[in-house]
Amino acid sequence: MTGDSLKKRKIAVLGSRSVGKSSLVKQFIENHFVESYYPTIESTFSKSVTYKGVEYDCHIIDTAGQDEYSPLNSQHAIGIHGYVLVYSITSRNSFNMIQIVYDKIVDFCGVSDIPCVVVGSKADLQQRFVIHVLTATLSSSRQVDASEGEKLAQANKAAWIETSAKNAFTDASMSTGKVFELCLAEIEKRTSPTQTEPQTSRCLIM
Numbered sequence: 001m002t003g004d005s006l007k008k009r010k011i012a013v014l015g016s017r018s019v020g021k022s023s024l025v026k027q028f029i030e031n032h033f034v035e036s037y038y039p040t041i042e043s044t045f046s047k048s049v050t051y052k053g054v055e056y057d058c059h060i061i062d063t064a065g066q067d068e069y070s071p072l073n074s075q076h077a078i079g080i081h082g083y084v085l086v087y088s089i090t091s092r093n094s095f096n097m098i099q100i101v102y103d104k105i106v107d108f109c110g111v112s113d114i115p116c117v118v119v120g121s122k123a124d125l126q127q128r129f130v131i132h133v134l135t136a137t138l139s140s141s142r143q144v145d146a147s148e149g150e151k152l153a154q155a156n157k158a159a160w161i162e163t164s165a166k167n168a169f170t171d172a173s174m175s176t177g178k179v180f181e182l183c184l185a186e187i188e189k190r191t192s193p194t195q196t197e198p199q200t201s202r203c204l205i206m
């Protein structure tokens with residue numbers, strides 16, 4: 001298949017600082033995990049992904065961490081087909097940011113329904129809980145229950161998954177590939193077969 005015949009899909013990865021956005025993307029693209037933390041400015045990666053027998057040329061934009069005051073960068077809204085919104089299961093604040101970011105995208109794009117997957121990252125830290133219980137130290141690292149993540153996603157008609165960039169290799173249920181498959185599924189649900197540009201009702205004055 002030539003590059004031209006691939007379906008291009010642009011996916012933006014957004015969320016608070018240090019939730020593991022870059023680690024998720026790096027694990028998916030390069031199959032490795034880095035323990036050290038280097039704040040991201042912005043990076044774009046490409047990968048060809050086959051989903052339901054169709055090959056997609058995915059451009060994944062790893063963005064800088066957001067807070068409630070960060071304005072949505074227009075480059076993270078215009079021409080974007082789908083979103084991966086990441087919180088860490090160990091940070092309640094990062095979970096609260098998901099609705100804020102989602103609402104900013106909806107406001108900017110002027111459409112009420114955007115293709116989106118909500119991701120609870122660092123799910124391996126939940127396993128540390130078990131170790132703590134066994135050693136009777138009883139301190140959980142989890143601050144956000146899976147059911148809360150699922151409920152938030154449902155309320156916004158988004159997909160939801162928990163994952164771990166750290167354990168993606170050793171635990172298939174934490175695969176980072178599944179995140180991007182879910183995102184493609186959300187995009188395809190809302191895309192007509194002839195449509196190449198993402199849906200937006202925003203009027204732009206150039």
Ligand SMILES: Nc1nc2c(ncn2[C@@H]2O[C@H](COP(=O)(O)OP(=O)(O)OP(=O)(O)O)[C@@H](O)[C@H]2O)c(=O)[nH]1
Nearest residue numbers: 018019020021022023035039040065122164165166
């Ligand atoms: N235990 C664990 N640590 C993780 C995981 N993903 C990321 N981390 C760690 O969390 C820290 C932040 O990860 P990054 O991927 O740089 O986070 P980010 O969201 O891209 O951060 P910004 O660039 O500030 O937006 C790093 O020290 C990572 O090693 C994970 O799945 N499990």
